[in-house]
Amino acid sequence: MLTKLLSGDMPRSPLLALILIAILIGLAFAPFLFPGVRSIDTAARICVFIVLVASYDLMLGYGGIVSFAHTMFFGLGAYGVALASTHMGRGFDALFVGALSGALLAALLAFVIGLFSLRVRAIFFAMITLAVASAVAVLVSQLSGLTGGEDGLSYKIPRELGPAFKFADGSLFGVKMNGKLLKYYLIFGSCLALFLLMLRIVHSPFGRVLLAIRENDFRAEAIGYRVVHYRVAATCLSAFIAALAGALYAIWLRYVGPDTSLSMEIMIDILLMVVIGGMGTMYGAVIGATLFILAQNYLQNLMGSAASAVEGLPLLPDLLNPDRWLLWLGVLFILSVYFFPTGIVGRLRSGK
Amino acid sequence: MSAAPDHSPTMAQASLSQRLAPYAPVLLVFALMAFGLIAIPSTSSWLTLTVSGLAMGMMIFIMASGLTLVFGLMDVINFGHGAFVSVGAFVGVSLLLLLENMTGAPSLALNLTAMMVAIIGAMAATALMGWAFEKVIVKPVYGHHLKQILVTMGGLIVVEQLIIVLWGPEEIYITRPEALKGAVTFFGAALEKYRLVAVGIGAVVFLAMRWILRRTKIGLIVRAGVENGEMVEALGYRLRLVFVGVFLAGSALAGLGGVLWGLYQEVITAHMGNQSMILIFIVVIIGGLGSVEGCFIGALLVGLLQNYVAFLEPKVALISNIGLMVAILMWRPMGMIPVVKAK
Numbered sequence: 258m259l260t261k262l263l264s265g266d267m268p269r270s271p272l273l274a275l276i277l278i279a280i281l282i283g284l285a286f287a288p289f290l291f292p293g294v295r296s297i298d299t300a301a302r303i304c305v306f307i308v309l310v311a312s313y314d315l316m317l318g319y320g321g322i323v324s325f326a327h328t329m330f331f332g333l334g335a336y337g338v339a340l341a342s343t344h345m346g347r348g349f350d351a352l353f354v355g356a357l358s359g360a361l362l363a364a365l366l367a368f369v370i371g372l373f374s375l376r377v378r379a380i381f382f383a384m385i386t387l388a389v390a391s392a393v394a395v396l397v398s399q400l401s402g403l404t405g406g407e408d409g410l411s412y413k414i415p416r417e418l419g420p421a422f423k424f425a426d427g428s429l430f431g432v433k434m435n436g437k438l439l440k441y442y443l444i445f446g447s448c449l450a451l452f453l454l455m456l457r458i459v460h461s462p463f464g465r466v467l468l469a470i471r472e473n474d475f476r477a478e479a480i481g482y483r484v485v486h487y488r489v490a491a492t493c494l495s496a497f498i499a500a501l502a503g504a505l506y507a508i509w510l511r512y513v514g515p516d517t518s519l520s521m522e523i524m525i526d527i528l529l530m531v532v533i534g535g536m537g538t539m540y541g542a543v544i545g546a547t548l549f550i551l552a553q554n555y556l557q558n559l560m561g562s563a564a565s566a567v568e569g570l571p572l573l574p575d576l577l578n579p580d581r582w583l584l585w586l587g588v589l590f591i592l593s594v595y596f597f598p599t600g601i602v603g604r605l606r607s608g609k
Numbered sequence: 610m611s612a613a614p615d616h617s618p619t620m621a622q623a624s625l626s627q628r629l630a631p632y633a634p635v636l637l638v639f640a641l642m643a644f645g646l647i648a649i650p651s652t653s654s655w656l657t658l659t660v661s662g663l664a665m666g667m668m669i670f671i672m673a674s675g676l677t678l679v680f681g682l683m684d685v686i687n688f689g690h691g692a693f694v695s696v697g698a699f700v701g702v703s704l705l706l707l708l709e710n711m712t713g714a715p716s717l718a719l720n721l722t723a724m725m726v727a728i729i730g731a732m733a734a735t736a737l738m739g740w741a742f743e744k745v746i747v748k749p750v751y752g753h754h755l756k757q758i759l760v761t762m763g764g765l766i767v768v769e770q771l772i773i774v775l776w777g778p779e780e781i782y783i784t785r786p787e788a789l790k791g792a793v794t795f796f797g798a799a800l801e802k803y804r805l806v807a808v809g810i811g812a813v814v815f816l817a818m819r820w821i822l823r824r825t826k827i828g829l830i831v832r833a834g835v836e837n838g839e840m841v842e843a844l845g846y847r848l849r850l851v852f853v854g855v856f857l858a859g860s861a862l863a864g865l866g867g868v869l870w871g872l873y874q875e876v877i878t879a880h881m882g883n884q885s886m887i888l889i890f891i892v893v894i895i896g897g898l899g900s901v902e903g904c905f906i907g908a909l910l911v912g913l914l915q916n917y918v919a920f921l922e923p924k925v926a927l928i929s930n931i932g933l934m935v936a937i938l939m940w941r942p943m944g945m946i947p948v949v950k951a952k
Contacts, residue, residue, distance in 0.1 A: 317755075321755060323758045373938055373939075374938075376942065380686055380758075383686075384686075384890040385894065388887050388890055388930070392887075392927060392931045396928065399924070525762075528759065532759060578774075581770055581773065581774060583766055583770050584770035584771065587770060590759075590763040590766070591760055591763040594750075594756055594759050594760050595749055595760070598756070
């Protein structure tokens with residue numbers, strides 16, 4: 258049963274299994290285990306990013322394709338929900354239509370970009386996606402009539418998902434039975450389903466072919482697989498799922514803006530999460546996203562106290578300034594590409 | 610013995626379109642200029658726009674040329690190239706701010722000296738940085754595109770953050786040297802002096818580069834290395850050293866481009882390198898990865914189109930470059946002047 262659910266991809270390392278179970282339990286009971294607005298926000302963010310990072314891993318770790326447009330796909334889903342909710346009024350149909358149309362648009366865009374670039378050289382893809390993503394980000398911030406520009410859009414989601422809606426009286430373990438709890442479990446359930454779906458995809462024959470292409474595309478072509486078709490298909494799938502993740506994030510935040518869904522910073526975050534967690538292992542996305550977001554929320558405090566500890570010394574306080582944490586992540590990123598190309602999961606699995 | 614197959618040679622001259630094909634990219638630039646002349650109602654504003662388009666194109670070319678050569682020679686794609694642009698701009702602008710009494714004086718000679726100092730300082734700094742970047746970041750990941758992209762992107766992040774540590778997070782405003790402010794009027798068109806200088810510097814860099822690549826021994830080795838590296842090594846040349854040299858030169862050029870770009874925008878931020886990467890990539894792709902001439906023509910096309918479209922239809926200007934890239938890739942999927950590898 259469990260094997261089937263995980264598509265035969267068992268953690269294969271006791272420590273890894275322990276960590277994964279801890280994360281699963283932590284997320285599944287987050288509203289009860291960690292009460293408080295901030296921690297439940299963090300939990301929802303982790304759920305969404307696990308899916309987003311895993312979908313990126315589908316492209317990078319399995320397909321061997323580097324894309325810088327993943328936030329664009331993410332943003333398309335988010336803006337799809339936002340626009341549908343603004344124009345169709347609050348309701349589940351608006352959420353559904355928005356998420357689906359955003360995801361379809363993302364897949365279509367990925368298809369077009371893929372056809373243009375992957376057909377020639379896989380390396381074109383990285384450069385073209387960077388250009389297209391930045392053009393889309395500029396467009397979104399300029400077309401303020403449609404997208405709200407830099408301010409973004411706030412909108413209403415169905416009443417059943419708001420804190421004012423009570424589906425049961427009283428509270429369970431001190432947690433109010435309101436719509437917000439429902440919304441968290443909607444996000445959690447969808448993310449879990451999407452993650453298991455991706456796990457299924459990478460262990461299907463399709464996923465095997467992708468791995469073969471990653472290892473040696475020339476040989477895969479010689480065996481008789483149309484490399485371009487597989488790469489484009491992987492890109493479209495990945496874009497589709499990323500857009501769904503964006504839609505979930507938009508439902509959770511009830512707001513979209515360029516900073517939350519389209520910015521280059523998020524793209525860099527995704528890259529870091531994939532590489533640190535482990536490329537080419539779906540579980541790497543889980544560990545990478547969880548670690549990264551926890552670090553983002555709590556490491557900065559630590560750096561702040563470190564900076565005040567070395568106050569008075571030249572340059573050091575600036576280097577340890579909490580705003581400079583990307584610097585240290587960048588260094589960590591380079592080191593992990595060199596020394597741990599398989600990331601945390603790869604390390605744990607190799608048993609060292 | 611079987612009879613020899615029929616052989617009837619024909620001496621037909623190549624058709625006009627066939628003879629024009631190699632020159633098509635160059636002709637495209639003139640076609641775009643002609644299109645601008647027709648589409649833009651007044652000739653004087655066309656002239657202004659053309660000069661600013663050329664200036665922008667030249668600056669993009671200076672920034673992009675190093676990237677395309679490095680790729681052509683060693684198959685290394687450097688996503689951190691933008692870091693050199695930012696560092697060049699910051700070093701150059703800091704020097705200019707130090708030499709305030711020289712840039713503030715209304716004497717052209719003093720102004721140009723200050724600019725030369727800034728440019729040389731910036732180029733030296735970025736060349737040094739390029740050397741370090743090559744040693745530390747690029748060298749361990751030769752022949753592995755995926756890792757190259759990731760690692761150089763990481764390098765870009767680190768350098769960007771270090772700039773913020775050293776220069777602070779605020780953007781720095783800079784005014785151009787006194788004698789380069791304002792515009793000259795030419796046939797009723799206002800041409801900014803600084804843009805004319807930028808066009809001049811760009812043209813000099815392009816011609817010098819072309820001369821080095823076409824007429825000197827080192828250029829011959831570089832060109833041969835682009836075409837077939839193993840063969841050049843078999844002939845006894847240490848391509849690795851040549852490559853480090855090219856990487857250094859490319860970084861220095863990116864630094865020069867950064868100074869020019871910073872003075873053009875009159876404001877510099879730590880993220881300017883990252884932003885300029887987008888234009889650089891578009892130019893390098895439409896020119897054909899590895900081709901210097903293609904990069905030059907691509908840069909001019911991007912600069913001109915951006916200026917014309919921004920004048921005619923400001924909203925469309927945001928995506929005009931992407932449109933240009935799509936159109937060119939549909940016409941020639943490997944870029945305008947594809948580099949043929951003998952492998």
